[in-house]
Amino acid sequence: MSATQMNSSNVQGQAITASEFAQDVLARFAREVDKYPNDQKQSAVMACLSIVQEIKGFVSPSDELFLANYLDMPAMAVHEVSTFYNMYNLQPVGRFKINVCTNLPCQLRAGQSALEYLSQKLDVAVGGTTKDGMFTLQPGECMGACADAPVLLVNDRTMCSFMSTEKVDQMIDSLRALKVDGVQS
């Protein structure tokens, strides 16, 4: 049976069909698996999840099931990885995903205020995406920059430190300008 034909059960036990991936994507999965011994191919799960997200923008339950079959590991184990790390999107997100650290050290230095300010400014609930699809706002875990609080991460890559309301305003203006100019972040 080919990888694109596999049917099985998702973590809720419902029958679903695995996502279909092009041959070049399957080749990328295979290259990641080849980095590990034959009996440890599940070690490639994070890399494969990242490839799925790069291709589709998020990881769906059927994608998790596909990888569970592909990597010979329980679907729940794949789900545990995808839900542990903020960088994996389990549903479609906006053009810019903003994660504001709200762990305790940042909470003590206006981390929560920065999150609430962004929620108000963008008119979006925490965890949601703006109506225009530009911004998704989420709380984040410690980013290893506690001394720079408030800190936030844009699209899992760009760390922004000391985010006062003025700096948040500048950042949002800059991101909106990027969108207008069609420049990729």
Ligand code: FES
């Ligand atoms: S607690 Fe926020 S960066 Fe460490």
